[in-house]
Amino acid sequence: MSGHFKNILCVLSDTHDQDEVIEQAIHIAKSHQAKLTVLLALESLPPTASMVMESFTYLESERNIGSAAESWLSDKLNNWSGDYPIAGKVSFGHPFIKIISKVVKESHDLVIKLSDSDFPPDRLGSEDMRLFRKCPCPVWVVRHGQNRKYQSVVAALDLNYHYPAHEISVRKKLNMDILRHATHIALLEFAQLKVVHVFDSVPQHILREGFISVDEDALDSDLTAIHQERENELESLFSELEKELEPEVMDYLKPQRVIVHGYPRREIAATAASLGADVVVLGTVARLGVPGFIMGGTAEETIQQLHCAVVGIKPEGFETPVEIE
Incomplete structure (x- = not known):
């Protein structure tokens, strides 16, 4: 029956206050007995950064950020995976493009994410709306503070x-x-x-x-x-x-x-x-x-x-x- 998910992608847009969407994703994955992957999708450093840094310093900064993000996600996965297996990955670039590329390449059948935190609670952000328009699989957006x-x-x-x-x-x-x-x-x-x-x-x-x-x-x-x-x-x-x-x-x-x-x-x-x-x-x-x-x-x-x-x-x-x- 359509609506039964097998390969869920949970998207994190930053490292703050993400536990509630993780809890919801685990809850859904358990209910569906689905594979669960967490993607920490981060924006690249802005192009202007290379204008104020030497190129090698710019690359080193991105490498350091990537290493720190990988370390953060690894620590979190150890906590989140207590009673349900979760895979994880960090990406840099345009988040919605990275998300959709991963969905297509790895055949995810659901994307779940927390609504963009930079926007008022009664408005969804641009990344949410882009996914609603262009992501080929169902998109489940959770609101901040919502009961699971x-x-x-x-x-x-x-x-x-x-x-x-x-x-x-x-x-x-x-x-x-x-x-x-x-x-x-x-x-x-x-x-x-x-x-x-x-x-x-x-x-x-x-x-x-x-x-x-x-x-x-x-x-x-x-x-x-x-x-x-x-x-x-x-x-x-x-x-x-x-x-x-x-x-x-x-x-x-x-x-x-x-x-x-x-x-x-x-x-x-x-x-x-x-x-x-x-x-x-x-x-x-x-x-x-x-x-x-x-x-x-x-x-x-x-x-x-x-x-x-x-x-x-x-x-x-x-x-x-x-x-x-």
């Missing part, structure tokens, strides 16, 4: 299939994959599974500003029809999921279904918060062949509004636009 034990897992689905035929199949497969991953997390965490879909007919700001006039009865009828359409699509996904699970698992999960009429870029995050989400699973790329395309901005804006952990899923067949080193 999840109680509420939210799957955010886009059930709008009013697109060209070739794109519909990609979107349906992506929704199914999101649901599988969220289900697997909920089962392993003994958590409540909640499935959220937000749909919009006529953008509310257009109505409020009076740009167009609509027949209220006709609008209500359209909204009812759209709601029923999305209910049917969701039921189809659950029917497919049930075929993949052991008997009675769905009865155990009792997933909560939440279909909301509103502006998706605002309401997905708001609805997840109202449901007490500890982690939200969503698709971060909806179109193949368009590098970095992130669902028209909906996923990107949603991610930046969430205050919980986020698991970003790519569609089947996604290839990173990053040139592998």
Whole structure:
């Protein structure tokens, strides 16, 4: 079943306050009986450093930093590997390129990292967002100070299939994959599974500003029809999921279904918060062949509004636009 990880990469961006993401990574690796590797991904010395140092001094400085980082990681691995084996490596360069290169070369099926510490708690940093856009495997970003034990897992689905035929199949497969991953997390965490879909007919700001006039009865009828359409699509996904699970698992999960009429870029995050989400699973790329395309901005804006952990899923067949080193 999709959502079961076998080769996890835990990324550390510095040497400070990393224990919480390590604990989460070990917890996930244990649950999945997966191989776990820690990558300490550090930025290279800035190019201007060579302007103020002799070249040999510059190289020696990088070597010393690398040696110190290797020593730090080795000591930490001795502590972290107490009851679960962990491999480790240090890299220098552009972190997200190093991460994606390692994912591709070593077939990692999950990247987990702590949200960038240099940014406010309600915003993710550029490295996080680059990975959500371009890393070929799922990316799990943990927030600072978050409880490792999840109680509420939210799957955010886009059930709008009013697109060209070739794109519909990609979107349906992506929704199914999101649901599988969220289900697997909920089962392993003994958590409540909640499935959220937000749909919009006529953008509310257009109505409020009076740009167009609509027949209220006709609008209500359209909204009812759209709601029923999305209910049917969701039921189809659950029917497919049930075929993949052991008997009675769905009865155990009792997933909560939440279909909301509103502006998706605002309401997905708001609805997840109202449901007490500890982690939200969503698709971060909806179109193949368009590098970095992130669902028209909906996923990107949603991610930046969430205050919980986020698991970003790519569609089947996604290839990173990053040139592998």
